[in-house]
Amino acid sequence: xxEVEQNxxxxxxxxxxxxxxxxxxSDRGSQSFFWYRQYSGKSPELIMFIYSNGDKEDGxxxxxxxxxxxxxxxxxxxxxxxDSATYLCAxxxxxxxxxxxxxxxxxxxxxxx
Amino acid sequence: xxxxxxxxxxxICKSGTSVKIECRSLDFxxxxxxxxxxxxxxxxMLMATSNEGSKATYEQxxxxxxxxxxxxxxxxxxxxxxxxxxxxxxxxxxxAVRDRGxxxxxFGPGTRLTVL
Numbered sequence: 089x090x091e092v093e094q095n096x097x098x099x100x101x102x103x104x105x106x107x108x109x110x111x112x113x114s115d116r117g118s119q120s121f122f123w124y125r126q127y128s129g130k131s132p133e134l135i136m137f138i139y140s141n142g143d144k145e146d147g148x149x150x151x152x153x154x155x156x157x158x159x160x161x162x163x164x165x166x167x168x169x170x171d172s173a174t175y176l177c178a179x180x181x182x183x184x185x186x187x188x189x190x191x192x193x194x195x196x197x198x199x200x201x
Numbered sequence: 202x203x204x205x206x207x208x209x210x211x212x213i214c215k216s217g218t219s220v221k222i223e224c225r226s227l228d229f230x231x232x233x234x235x236x237x238x239x240x241x242x243x244x245x246m247l248m249a250t251s252n253e254g255s256k257a258t259y260e261q262x263x264x265x266x267x268x269x270x271x272x273x274x275x276x277x278x279x280x281x282x283x284x285x286x287x288x289x290x291x292x293x294x295x296x297a298v299r300d301r302g303x304x305x306x307x308f309g310p311g312t313r314l315t316v317l
Contacts, residue, residue, distance in 0.1 A: 120304055120305075122305065122306075124308075129292075130310070130311070131292075131294045131308040131309060131310050131311040132245070132294075132308050133308065134203075134305065134306075134307060134308075137305055176244070176245070178306075180304045187233045187235075187250075187298045187304040187306070188235070188247070188250060188304075189304060189306060191244060191245050191247075192244070193244040194244055
């Protein structure tokens with residue numbers, strides 16, 4: 089079992105709709121959870137992090153964390169073509185060395201006009 | 202805040218030469234930086250953890266004598282690819298930790314290395 093799992097996609101969503109990206113992790117002691125966006129040929133950029141159960145909203149983005157079920161999701165409201173990218177889920181596991189986070193392989197999101 | 206720079210952004214070199222890549226945190230101090238490598242259409246692969254004032258910690262399978270890491274100050278880490286070969290051609294990305302409480306990593310723009 090991979091430590092951090094994501095559906096590779098591509099996930100195709102019509103413009104203006106809600107895009108839902110999911111991620112599961114194996115280490116129940118994981119502490120911090122991150123979503124990064126990576127455009128083709130560019131480096132990842134942080135969208136948001138979450139470390140408490142529940143929802144965290146930032147503009148059109150909402151991260152949801154459920155530690156009991158060991159999943160974290162990212163919702164993108166009012167999807168725009170510029171949201172088309174690969175979204176990386178990352179987890180700071182309890183047993184990891186200081187500050188090290190584990191990345192999923194990413195989900196490719198395509199917003200169709 | 203949380204700006205990380207890398208230099209150079211792109212480098213082309215001949216096989217057998219060494220290439221140095223710099224990673225700087227511009228507006229914060231980073232005791233920990235990371236070096237990743239990414240091949241086309243693949244995910245990030247962590248190469249090593251760079252700690253200021255101490256030796257880097259390398260991931261399994263990464264040759265420490267080939268990928269030399271130096272973290273001489275709280276704002277600068279360097280990665281030197283020694284005796285580069287075409288198979289070392291890749292996208293090298295560094296990140297720096299700003300907030301130790303959440304271990305949030307901020308990425309540099311990356312360096313695309315092509316070895317001829």
